[in-house]
Amino acid sequence: MKKYLLGMAIAGIALMSACSQKETELASANLSETADPSKSIGTVKFYGLSDGKIKMDLKLKFAARADSNVAVHFHEHGDCGDMGENTHGHWNPTKEDHGKWDSGAFHSGDIGNIKLDSKGEGEVSITTDRWSVQDGDVKNIIGRGIIVHDGTDDYKTQPTGNSGPRVGCGVIESAK
Ligand SMILES: [Cu+2]
Numbered sequence: 001m002k003k004y005l006l007g008m009a010i011a012g013i014a015l016m017s018a019c020s021q022k023e024t025e026l027a028s029a030n031l032s033e034t035a036d037p038s039k040s041i042g043t044v045k046f047y048g049l050s051d052g053k054i055k056m057d058l059k060l061k062f063a064a065r066a067d068s069n070v071a072v073h074f075h076e077h078g079d080c081g082d083m084g085e086n087t088h089g090h091w092n093p094t095k096e097d098h099g100k101w102d103s104g105a106f107h108s109g110d111i112g113n114i115k116l117d118s119k120g121e122g123e124v125s126i127t128t129d130r131w132s133v134q135d136g137d138v139k140n141i142i143g144r145g146i147i148v149h150d151g152t153d154d155y156k157t158q159p160t161g162n163s164g165p166r167v168g169c170g171v172i173e174s175a176k
Pocket residue numbers: 072073074075090147149163
């Protein structure tokens with residue numbers, strides 16, 4: 001009987017440690033059209049991983065932009081007013097040039113171009129140590145804006161990538 005209980009306890013501990021490695025949702029953003037904020041165009045979820053990195057799953061469903069590319073960036077301010085202009089410029093905590101994700105210099109929210117299919121659906125996932133959700137941390141993404149642009153990011157033009165008008169916007173909010 002003692003052996004049996006010990007076995008149960010070990011199984012329980014194994015189960016608990018397996019659970020603690022699970023992804024935890026840390027933050028999210030709802031994206032909507034700047035011209036009509038009642039129209040949703042996608043969702044963004046951020047998960048904390050056991051190695052301390054953050055994983056983003058960004059899903060767009062933007063029928064009005066079917067069969068095209070849209071550019072996505074994190075912008076400095078979490079205010080989608082004035083057709084997204086209130087988000088100001090690209091969030092740039094590392095003081096780098098604008099560029100392409102994981103290729104030379106780039107802003108920490110330069111997600112880049114996302115190809116939308118015939119239904120306007122497209123998605124991208126990124127895992128990085130460039131983000132955090134800690135108060136006072138320069139890498140903190142909470143409260144930043146996410147802008148969807150009508151055009152294609154050329155990954156060169158400073159400081160915007162010449163990505164065109166701001167057609168979609170959302171604000172990163174803590175899950176807590
Ligand atoms: Cu932008």
